[in-house]
Amino acid sequence: MSNQTLSITLFLVFVFATLGITYWASRNTKSAADFYAGGRSFSGVQNGLAIGGDYMSAASFLGIAGIIALSGYDGFLYSIGFLVAWLVALLLVAELMRNSGKFTMADVLAFRMSPRPVRTAAGVSTIVVSIFYLLAQMVGAGALVGLLFGITSDAGKAATIIVVGLLMIVYVVAGGMKGTTWVQIVKAVLLMTGAALVTLLVLAHSGFNLSSLLGEAAQQSGKGEAFLNPGLKYGTEAAGLAGKLDLISLGLALVLGTAGLPHILIRFYTVPTARDARKSVIWGIGIIGVFYLLTLVLGFGAAALVGSKAIAAQNKAGNTAAPQLAQKVGEIMFGEVGGTVLLAIIAAVAFATILAVVAGLTLASSSSFAHDLYAHVFKKGTATERQEIRVARIAALVIGIVAIALSIPAQSLNVAFLVALAFAVAASGNLPAILYSLFWKRFNTAGAVSAIYGGLGSAVFLVFFSPVVSGKPTSLISSANFAWFPLENPGLVSIPIGFLAGYLGTVLSKEHNAAKYAEIEVRSLTGAGAEKAVPH
Amino acid sequence: MTTRHDESSVYEQMQANPEFQELRRRYRNWAFPVTVAFFVWYLLYVILSAWARGFMGTKVFGNINVALIFGVLQFVSTFLIAWLYARHADRKLDPVSSRLRAEIEGDAANE
Numbered sequence: 001m002s003n004q005t006l007s008i009t010l011f012l013v014f015v016f017a018t019l020g021i022t023y024w025a026s027r028n029t030k031s032a033a034d035f036y037a038g039g040r041s042f043s044g045v046q047n048g049l050a051i052g053g054d055y056m057s058a059a060s061f062l063g064i065a066g067i068i069a070l071s072g073y074d075g076f077l078y079s080i081g082f083l084v085a086w087l088v089a090l091l092l093v094a095e096l097m098r099n100s101g102k103f104t105m106a107d108v109l110a111f112r113m114s115p116r117p118v119r120t121a122a123g124v125s126t127i128v129v130s131i132f133y134l135l136a137q138m139v140g141a142g143a144l145v146g147l148l149f150g151i152t153s154d155a156g157k158a159a160t161i162i163v164v165g166l167l168m169i170v171y172v173v174a175g176g177m178k179g180t181t182w183v184q185i186v187k188a189v190l191l192m193t194g195a196a197l198v199t200l201l202v203l204a205h206s207g208f209n210l211s212s213l214l215g216e217a218a219q220q221s222g223k224g225e226a227f228l229n230p231g232l233k234y235g236t237e238a239a240g241l242a243g244k245l246d247l248i249s250l251g252l253a254l255v256l257g258t259a260g261l262p263h264i265l266i267r268f269y270t271v272p273t274a275r276d277a278r279k280s281v282i283w284g285i286g287i288i289g290v291f292y293l294l295t296l297v298l299g300f301g302a303a304a305l306v307g308s309k310a311i312a313a314q315n316k317a318g319n320t321a322a323p324q325l326a327q328k329v330g331e332i333m334f335g336e337v338g339g340t341v342l343l344a345i346i347a348a349v350a351f352a353t354i355l356a357v358v359a360g361l362t363l364a365s366s367s368s369f370a371h372d373l374y375a376h377v378f379k380k381g382t383a384t385e386r387q388e389i390r391v392a393r394i395a396a397l398v399i400g401i402v403a404i405a406l407s408i409p410a411q412s413l414n415v416a417f418l419v420a421l422a423f424a425v426a427a428s429g430n431l432p433a434i435l436y437s438l439f440w441k442r443f444n445t446a447g448a449v450s451a452i453y454g455g456l457g458s459a460v461f462l463v464f465f466s467p468v469v470s471g472k473p474t475s476l477i478s479s480a481n482f483a484w485f486p487l488e489n490p491g492l493v494s495i496p497i498g499f500l501a502g503y504l505g506t507v508l509s510k511e512h513n514a515a516k517y518a519e520i521e522v523r524s525l526t527g528a529g530a531e532k533a534v535p536h
Numbered sequence: 537m538t539t540r541h542d543e544s545s546v547y548e549q550m551q552a553n554p555e556f557q558e559l560r561r562r563y564r565n566w567a568f569p570v571t572v573a574f575f576v577w578y579l580l581y582v583i584l585s586a587w588a589r590g591f592m593g594t595k596v597f598g599n600i601n602v603a604l605i606f607g608v609l610q611f612v613s614t615f616l617i618a619w620l621y622a623r624h625a626d627r628k629l630d631p632v633s634s635r636l637r638a639e640i641e642g643d644a645a646n647e
Contacts, residue, residue, distance in 0.1 A: 077585060527637050
């Protein structure tokens, strides 16, 4: 049996198992709270695993291992930003949001504001952030299948994107939050097991001596000592001051973006109480933290055992470093069959990873469309629960089809920047609006709308005029040059703009509602009046 | 079902309640300074990674350098803060918030 057949078999097992779960979930999805929030009946541990499954994307599994394998230490900078970010969610957002919101991020923002403009802004931002993230994942899926299964034709990649897109539509439309959460839980367990297995083998091979593994990695990378220090990829000395500021800018977007990502925020609604929300974030931090420590070993292990040259030869970004390492270490420890089996397992896990993340993104954007834009903006709150769920399902279908349609032509483009952009928008627009809503008495409609559009607009605007879009051989449009903004990551400028816009919008408008602030403050801290779990 | 106005006034009364203000103080006095601390600690790490590469590259033992230790310490501090916060919330916040919640929901039911 070749590794391709085995991979596909394992992947099909995952698909059938998750479709079975989705079918079960669809029979238990009746109310809006079921569809949007899984009946709020997941335990803290279950939701903690789902948080891991939702967050650990292919970009962090394959991408970070790849960056470490090719550029050494710098990949670790990414992991650390992704992890520390969870403290913002834990200390400032998760519990208060669970207590005062219902289904979407906008529920908290619209609590004491004029609902229509605020929900429109939050809905737009949710859909934009989720689509950016979704495109990066789906284009990545197309590229991955090409690398792992030797499918190099555009038609083959397009077919993969369609399969991934259709599965994600089925998970969300039929299973809603219940189905999606279980897919994420299963994926988190598989991903952790797979990553731990390969890590263990790598460490066993190096005699559990991290220092000698690092030495071997530095040697095999062809970069020597520098491989173990920051500076080969981000903020290189050649890039000068702009490069270093770009690194700071990326760091800020990563650490402040997570607590503003809509698909992460809606996870806090899936548990019965704020206490469970806290517990789930703590579990999430544990799982995600351990996972990033494993990727550190995977990345350096790939450099040491496979060699940076062999990795770069297969994929310039290093995205196949983890699967290549799995094959290599399996071969070393158990012979050729071992290599084949391990490669197949890791390839199947990588697909499961992509599916779970894209399902979460589709759910977040379709929920926001139905609950915020359709029910509250278009219907002004007169839509029935049945109508709302129906619209959410149609929205998931449409968003899925749009994502497929955009991803296929985007295959030849370098869209990896979209993940960083999604974090930058979340940090610049969503986070200031959420924090001001929860903590600032004077905050009002004009402030919320200014923060979201100011942050979202400035982040997208600056990236458009950055070297990501034009002016460099690696740019999206390499034939033109209209890049006057020197940084690839807009966060350093757009995050302060978002916070400032929220402040100015607030103080320049007289509106404020002290009674409603009292309500959100008391409710967010005590949990009085919080949405209850759906009884079974 | 009471009117919206009455419901809000329950919350306004609670907001003025010294016990609630104590809860808010306990929450904010923990969460805000710790947020500033971990944010500064993280920024320090990123800034050193950009501008103090000689220092970050200093070997401590074998091939383990300051950059790696500093990075792992970010993991350690994140785990530690998560654990400490859970403990703080369990001991100092949850008992008060449960009591106040019962009080508000009891009031609302009696009205």
